[in-house]
Amino acid sequence: MSTPSSKTLTPAEARAILWRRASLTFLLDSNQKVLYDMYKNTNEKIIVWNLARGSGKSYALCVIAIEECLKNPKALIKYSTAKQSDARKIIQPLFRDILESCPDDIRPEYNVSESAYKFPNGAQIQLSGLDNGRAESLRGGSSVLCIVDEAGTKSLKDLKYIVRSILLPAVTRTKEINGKIILASTPPLSASHPFIHFLRKAELAGSLVTRDIYTNPRMTPEMIENLMKEQGGENSTDWRREYLCLILTDEQSAVVPEFTQELQNKIVKPWPKPPFFDAYVAMDLGLKDLTVVLFAYYDFKNNKVIIEDEFVINGQKLTTDYLAESIKKKEAQYFSDSFSGEAIKPYKRVSDNNLIVINDLYRLHGLDFLATRKDDADAALNNMRMMLAAEQIIINPRCVTLIRHLRDATWNKNKKSYDRTADDGHADAVDSLKYLIRNLDLTHNPFPAHYGYQRNENFHQLRKQETGMNNNIKQMLNIKRR
Numbered sequence: 001m002s003t004p005s006s007k008t009l010t011p012a013e014a015r016a017i018l019w020r021r022a023s024l025t026f027l028l029d030s031n032q033k034v035l036y037d038m039y040k041n042t043n044e045k046i047i048v049w050n051l052a053r054g055s056g057k058s059y060a061l062c063v064i065a066i067e068e069c070l071k072n073p074k075a076l077i078k079y080s081t082a083k084q085s086d087a088r089k090i091i092q093p094l095f096r097d098i099l100e101s102c103p104d105d106i107r108p109e110y111n112v113s114e115s116a117y118k119f120p121n122g123a124q125i126q127l128s129g130l131d132n133g134r135a136e137s138l139r140g141g142s143s144v145l146c147i148v149d150e151a152g153t154k155s156l157k158d159l160k161y162i163v164r165s166i167l168l169p170a171v172t173r174t175k176e177i178n179g180k181i182i183l184a185s186t187p188p189l190s191a192s193h194p195f196i197h198f199l200r201k202a203e204l205a206g207s208l209v210t211r212d213i214y215t216n217p218r219m220t221p222e223m224i225e226n227l228m229k230e231q232g233g234e235n236s237t238d239w240r241r242e243y244l245c246l247i248l249t250d251e252q253s254a255v256v257p258e259f260t261q262e263l264q265n266k267i268v269k270p271w272p273k274p275p276f277f278d279a280y281v282a283m284d285l286g287l288k289d290l291t292v293v294l295f296a297y298y299d300f301k302n303n304k305v306i307i308e309d310e311f312v313i314n315g316q317k318l319t320t321d322y323l324a325e326s327i328k329k330k331e332a333q334y335f336s337d338s339f340s341g342e343a344i345k346p347y348k349r350v351s352d353n354n355l356i357v358i359n360d361l362y363r364l365h366g367l368d369f370l371a372t373r374k375d376d377a378d379a380a381l382n383n384m385r386m387m388l389a390a391e392q393i394i395i396n397p398r399c400v401t402l403i404r405h406l407r408d409a410t411w412n413k414n415k416k417s418y419d420r421t422a423d424d425g426h427a428d429a430v431d432s433l434k435y436l437i438r439n440l441d442l443t444h445n446p447f448p449a450h451y452g453y454q455r456n457e458n459f460h461q462l463r464k465q466e467t468g469m470n471n472n473i474k475q476m477l478n479i480k481r482r
Contacts, residue, residue: 015101022070024063027098030217032060035209039064039182044207045171046163048199049184052213052243057184061147062094064182068145069123070106077125078138078146078170080162082153084129087115091127091149131155135162143170144179152185152195159183159194187241191249191408192419199247213243255381255409255418255430258389268403271306271394274299276446278347279335281327282436283369285354287315289425291323292401292432295330298347300445305387305437307395308334310402310429320357324365347446350439352431372435381430384437393437405429 171179202208231239409427
């Protein structure tokens with residue numbers, strides 16, 4: 001006996017079933033599904049989406065937020081944007097479009113006074129801008145998901161405070177709630193933006209997803225080509241940042257624009273230490289920011305300045321005793337005679353002009369630092385930039401602060417000083433390197449005379465010189481051989 005064939009579902013009926021199952025990936029394209037999968041499959045608290053313009057990130061974020069509310073009765077989702085107007089003009093229309101196919105009995109209603117989508121099962125999505133102190137309104141309640149859309153916006157300089165002090169407590173408040181945070185953005189204008197801090201941490205943790213324009217299934221090759229031309233071509237900063245998702249600092253605001261990823265790949269590496277060298281220590285004291293001490297030497301034979309290591313401490317933790325102890329330890333580690341193993345005193349120690357600290361280091365600890373000149377600061381910085389570009393400066397990979405400051409440091413609006421950030425202070429490592437380069441003695445040869453000659457080579461060379469001298473004397477005196 002044959003069974004009757006089941007009724008063929010219409011697209012509307014199929015969508016309704018998926019809605020009731022809280023399985024909404026049918027709303028996403030292939031690019032957005034990669035974002036969705038990262039969110040679902042990672043156990044990390046903070047997930048970072050680094051995306052090209054037009055990737056449909058806000059749409060994907062809305063779909064994920066709705067799905068979480070359908071699956072979790074009484075769940076709380078906090079969806080924040082850089083500006084309150086963005087939540088109203090961009091995010092709300094996306095929610096309306098997505099919810100058009102949602103069955104009436106599970107569809108949420110928008111509560112205007114609370115700026116929240118409220119679901120029949122008690123779950124809700126709170127919308128908020130982060131401008132004008134609105135971030136504080138996100139406090140309270142345990143959340144299964146917190147979203148910061150356009151987290152790389154220039155105005156979100158307090159992103160670290162928002163994430164650490166407001167959002168992280170919301171997703172970790174109770175044992176029952178094991179929530180996550182999604183930070184989504186196109187790369188910011190400056191690599192010093194706090195979004196980059198979270199991006200790099202997510203990269204190490206495996207919770208970063210990057211999707212450039214070539215992964216977008218809604219873009220044709222012709223559309224991509226036209227966009228590239230509009231942005232100034234394939235080598236333009238805007239194109240590489242906005243559509244290739246590269247972490248770049250705008251050349252107009254970068255303190256060291258020469259320190260590109262390409263240059264970094266060339267000069268950040270270990271370097272074989274020669275048997276003789278002039279050692280240098282350079283220090284920028286940051287009583288409010290960071291104190292950065294660089295330990296370096298000049299490779300006379302190869303005309304290279306080698307930055308071996310760094311010592312970095314927050315200014316608030318700085319004491320003269322601890323500073324002196326740390327400097328001596330690093331000097332003993334890196335500056336010693338290759339033959340005898342004896343410690344080598346640095347050829348020069350240089351510092352910015354904090355005469356009280358310099359005097360204490362010498363009087364109490366026997367460390368003599370020269371207070372560097374600070375006139376023609378722009379010329380000194382330019383000379384350092386030229387040596388970097390010429391690959392005359394080699395940086396050991398362990399110098400993470402120096403590398404980060406060279407890459408990320410930006411000028412303030414007046415281009416009179418560096419931008420200050422919570423993590424990187426006042427780009428103090430840049431100044432420390434500048435003082436080092438300014439005080440180099442490129443004319444001093446640390447190699448002993450006749451180094452490299454074998455003893456018999458020296459003998460034959462001297463005999464040759466002596467024979468030549470004797471012949472000259474004989475010619476002058478007209479002495480003929482008999």
